[in-house]
Amino acid sequence: MTMAAAVEGQRTDSRAWSTASRIAGVDVFHDLTAAEPIWRDFETSRQSFTPYQRFDFLAAWQRQVGEREGLRPFVVVAHDAERRPLMLLPLAIERRLGARCASFMGGKHATFNMPLCDKDFAANATEADMTALITSIAERSRVDALALHQQPLRWQDLPNPLALLPHQPSVNDCPLLVMEAGAAPTALISNSFRSRLKGKARKLQALPGYRYHIATESADISRLLDWFFRVKPLRMAEQKLPDVFAEPGIEQFIRAACLTPLADGDRHAIDIHALECDDEVIAIFAGVADGHRFSMMFNTYTMSANSKFSPGLILMRDMIDRHAGEDYRGFDLGIGSDEYKRLFCKDDEAIFDSFIPLSLRGKLAAGALSGFNRAKRSVKHNAALLEIAQNLRSMFR
Secondary structure: OOHHHHEEOOOOOOOOOOOOOOOOEEEEEOOHHHHHHHHHHOOOOOEEOOHHHOHHHHHHHHHHHHOOOOOEEEEEEEEOOOOOEEEEEEEEEEEEOOEEEEEEOOHHHOOOOOOEEEHHHHHHOOHHHHHHHHHHHHHHOOOOEEEEEEEEOEEOOEEOHHHHOOOEEOOOOEEEEEOOOOOOHHHHOOHHHHHHHHHHHHHHHOOOOOEEEEOOOHHHHHHHHHHHHHHHHHHHHHOOOOOHHHOOOHHHHHHHHHOOEOOOOOOEOOEEEEEEOOOOEEEEEEEEEOOOEEEEEEEEEOOOHHHHHOHHHHHHHHHHHHHHHOOOOEEEOOOOOOHHHHOOOOEEEOEEEEEEEOOHHHHHHHHHHHHHHHHHHHHHOOHHHHHHHHHHHHHHO
8 A cells, every 4th residue: 555545634734723733734544554654753762652552562453453353543643834743643443333433552452542742742732732633633534433542641751632632530540559769669569568478489489490580582472372371261261251362363462462572672562571480380460561661461370289379469579679670660450440459559540531523423422432431430439339230240141
């Protein structure tokens, strides 16, 4: 596909935007290869972005999962009057409630969604900029609505410009461990909890070849993933949960992202942390990192008797200590209220959604999606309603 064919609205509208807005128009890409050069230019220290919006992560997801689900890339690049890119939104189009809705790529596998932004633009964006963005998208596409889920208000020290759009709280917040510079290990994990884990860890440390490491070699990564895809279905069946990793394309996406090295070092689009001994893999945690924050995506632990020594908790302790030593400032175990997350993550990070209509049909769809998410949040945050919902889900399962 040529660049001209891949881009909608290559030229800005002859009507000038308000001088209060830096956004003069948008380019829309429906082809990942055509969008890649601009996208990668946004992945530098001059830009603000989460590791979930890296090209290598989302390209693997779109090619292995999005295409199977019939989603079409909708990559929006907002630029100024001199055509300097200011912001990139990595979206995909799907039909929801009879409308063409654009949502962030990555689906439920991207914990956080945000645009990739020029840092100066992110720091100084205004409501006029967002009005120009939405108006330009509406003029340059046939999309009916934007359904923008699970966005943080800030990333590192910069605001998320999309928080200037109308928004509402997401269904769940994100438990977070804030890691202050130079903090003592006991400030991150209490002495009493460390002592409990230390006693359990001694049992594992006695195993021949016991070690904690990040997998960097392709052979190790593939071996650990082979083990994960054998063990995880057993763990999920044990908990009477559906095996989400068996859905079409998911295993291929995870393998592709885990095996894709980043340009700036030994890390990968998804990193795998592991506890092992000579006889078996004991536990793994996989997630994304950017030098500032680690965010967990998936995990599991052995089915053997060694599981009684809480290897998952020991691995989390080791990971927190490692990232603190590398001057990270945040550590999370994903969005949701699972009890084990609260053992480590004491703070809550507010997460928001935006449902922005771009047409009359989109207004109906955005209103319905917004109402559904509000209702779902109400259930999640009401113990009595949540118990009823869980009982109903168990009955139907």
